[in-house]
Amino acid sequence: MTAIPTNQVCFRTLGHDAPSSLATYESLGGYQVWRRILKEKTPPEEIVEVLKLSMLRGRGGAGFPTGLKWSFVPRTSPGQKYVVCNSDESEPGTFKDRDIMRYNPHQMIEGMAIAGYVMGATVGYNYMRGEFIEPFESCERALKDARESGLLGDNILGSGIDFDMHNHLGAGAYICGEETALLESLEGKKGMPRFKPPFPANYGLYGRPTNVNNTESYASVPIILEKGGQWFLDLGKPNNGGMKIFSVSGHVNKPGNYEVPLGTPFKDLLAMAGGVRDGNRLKAVIPGGSSVPVLPADIILKTDMDYDSLDKAGSMLGAGSVIVMDETTCMVKVLARIAHFYFEESCGQCTPCREGTGWLSRVIHRIEAGEGKLEYLDLLGDVSNKIMGRTICALGDAAAMPVISFIKHFREEFAYHIEHKKCLVENRS
């Protein structure tokens, strides 16, 4: 195994003293792009073109090309526009944005400022999940320093350009990571997804054109503009540009965040994370956060970690949240836990999700408790399929996909649970 390059994009301040400080960030070239843009008034189209070339794809989970998204906001339309950073990071298994904000908040801020410039927005909001006290404080410090250095505010560095932003803590609802629910929440309303279209690019915060990106996406922008779109694309592979932070959790010896090139083989990433704990055998991996389909060991071990490869393998890269499960894992129990999560987090708006998530959760818990029947397996699949694609937002899909994939790949384990009223896995963890 050749050494895998790491920490070249969002984590570039790691390993330096006071990584989150303005001084460290600037010593590594931080805010140079912002200063250049302010001075040269770089045409926004040029910036969008660089992003398009880089093939930076949305790091929040959907993988939509960021350059393309930025081109949707009607930049020249009159009136207030907004840029919003989605730092809600609520998907079980995901903890990368937290570290960006703790260790490199300025890069996210610079990315948002550039986005504001490109889209003609003068106000930005960074929406964080309610539990993010430490990242919030770090971002508040960073904003204060940036403002005091004249990098934010009115008429920044005499350029005639205005941009300021605010950090905002949510109240701990998963659904507020859905961008339109986030906007509702930011407006002070109950976090419920909006029907789309219209999309936020045309009708966003307070009904104004709004661009919403993930923290990691914004934080990737300054270095792409510094080193070029081609440089970023070459870090990864075609159609999957750049590095990506993978949050590796579960049964590994060294859980944590790893920023590695897209396309890195899973087995290499697993090795970086110290391999499976206690020398156990790998059983399954959820590669992109709890909502994406699970992959059994034999498939994931042959798969590279990028959008296209995981899609081909039958799952999704999602937010890069790699949940590793070894042979001691009871898949029924895992699914019961996941199903309960979506049951609790459904906003309650759409009938299939509101009613279906509770039904799924209860049936799976019954199987787990040894009260299942074999026909439940078909019922679960059927109910899941009736939620999929029938709701306003993707939470319905997120609740359905794990159920479908767990039963698809581990049907005999569920059947054993039902028939023997106990777990197939002995000494399960």
Added chain:
Amino acid sequence: MINIEIDGKKLSVEPGEMIIEVADKAGIAIPRFCYHKKLSIAANCRMCLVEVENAPKPLPACATPVGEGMKVYTQSEKTIEAQKSVMEFLLINHPLDCPICDQGGECELQDVAMGYGEGVSRFTEGKRTVKDKDIGPLIATELTRCIHCTRCVRFGEEVAGIQELGAVQRGEHMKIATYIEGSVDSELSGNVIDLCPVGALTSKPFRFSARAWEMQQRPTIAPHDGVGSHLYLHVMGNQVKRVVPREAEAINETWIADRDRYSYESLHHADRVTKPLVKQEGVWKETDWSQALEVVAKQLNIIAKNDGADQIGCLASPSATLEEHYLLQKWLRALGCQNIDHRLRKTDFRVKEQAPQSAALPCEFTDVEYYDRFLLIGSYLRKDIPMLNHRVRKAVMLGAEVSVLNPVDYDFNFDVAHALISDVRLLSTQLAGILKALSANAPLFSTLPDYLRQVSPDPAQQAVADSLKAGEKVMLFLGSLALHHPEAGLLKALAEGIAKETSGELAFLHEGANAVGARLAGAMPHVGAAGSALPTPGLDAAAMTHAPRKAYVLHQIEPEWDCAYSAQTLQALEQAEFVVALNTFQSDTMLDYADVILPAAAFTETSGTYVNLAGHWQSFEGAVVPQGEARPAWKILRVLANLHDVEGFDYTASTEVRDELKQQVEESAAQSHEVAGQTDTSSLKSYSASRDNTQQGLVRLTETPLYRTDAFVRRSPALQQTTDNQRTGVRVSRQVAEQYKLDPAHPVTLQQGDYSVSLPWQVDEALPGNHVWTAGVAGLGAPFGAIELTQGKVS
């Protein structure tokens, strides 16, 4: 126009319309729960999912705009599968309690479940239950049945303009609730019952009293305000069991006010008079019609002969029908009596109303939405005429600016741009200030008393003037408080002046269901039917009180509530030689002053016509048989005239009465809406004589709360229990409470001249200083006059 296809049917449709709207127009049924044409699109129930060609997933028909060449399949396998699966989800937690659910038989969920539900449920888990909420006397809740369509929530936000219901918690735990434990108090609240597709919100007074299929639906017109909302009465046997809206886009859209929905409860009140009653030597006796009518005819004859017909006075409710108003005046005028009036709460008659107008609004109700500036003068429009207020609210949503001039800082359900909250004695000064800000040399000033000529506009008045001036279409409303004000004539002239300077229009918010009709019918002392001139004018409502008559004919009124000078009116009635009351109800007070009580049919039991503020003649038929021996009032009046040998009373149907008047109106010249500048300004200077310019001392402010407006609503138990109706007793400003060191534990005594009453009191922060507010309290003097307040130590 673009071309689409639904189920193979080619349609030419407007771009931007949603699939469901297009399908509805084409008569293609798509099931739905959350969609309602009058509410915003939520797209949350998912029942209307349909297959659209080239779309990977079924799309909600309510939220998918049509596009050129779009092909929609409402009956395809994919569509039916999607809809059936949504129905399964809707039913898993819905209790199957249809047999004990009030909605059973008229339930949208039940109906759709017949088409899309399965006979057996696969759901074997425990069903969700939700604790019921008590949200007030009007609406019953059974929230376990809720399917979370949020129509009721959106209604509050978008139509009622007050967020009282919301969806709290999330997912399966989501429930409809008031955020803080409380009641739902909007004056339009009952509409959520009609909106609720299931039995989660039902009518509390109606609950468990009839099944949908046991009732017949009969149309009528609402009898309480000048909108004349279209109603359906739901009748079982001979009983009105409930009232629901009848769709009429130009009048009430699909809504009705709670007052119109729940006043039917009074129809079975114990006070109903079901037999003619005659007082003989101080004792009330039930009698038959011929005897009772003969007593009335004879007594009126004697007084007319001995004392002159001008010793008879007639006070009629502004909510009586057009036919009743017309027959009353035709009969009494044939006897030589001109003393007839329906303007019972008016106190200033110095400026005579010109020939009757065919409407009190310059436009249709729907047009109100397109005015961009309003000035409300002396009006709590929201509670006075809720459905007209709804139109103003819609205008505000479109960007209109509303200014108000009121003595109370009322709680409107739209943004008020400029609020002039003024001492009630200074309303004319405020208007003069606005007029001066618009035009210092307005010709009107030369006709005004000195104290108005000399005003100089303050910044607040200037702001109102600027707002009106910037408008393209300006409407001024003279509300009931302005019309009843002791300077009503001045206020009207000033409003006309302002309208002229702003190229605006003036609207009169008369009380009652038929105020415009009463004017057309000649139920006024100075003009006859259809504006015909009279040889000598009679006495107006106030004059009939101040100069007591020997006989009174009272038509559907209770003077203690309905007349401006209530105590004085009762005194006049007590001293009269003969009083006949045509009324649906009796009361102890009535038994005191009346000599004959003739049981008049209720509004549901008679045919007739109301002319609404927009000038629509809205006729209706009797929906049920009158109770007991009560008879439609137009028939009673016909017989009385016959007994007096008056010519031309051979009507066999109320429509003949209406058509007779209609012909006269069409032939008469006075048909247009009253326009600015019609007021005879010659009398305006005389106002200085009565004006108290000191604004010293306390002033009484009288209001008729919305559930006290007429005898029907006053006897509707559910309406009487509402929060709105708790606005009673005596209210004083904070300043008065402090100045008089009032003790909250004890009542206060109010005194106006010889009249005094003692009542409990409370502070009202919305009142200006020096004001004592009463809810049409009987037993006092002038409704906007000086008043004394004391609080003796109660032992």
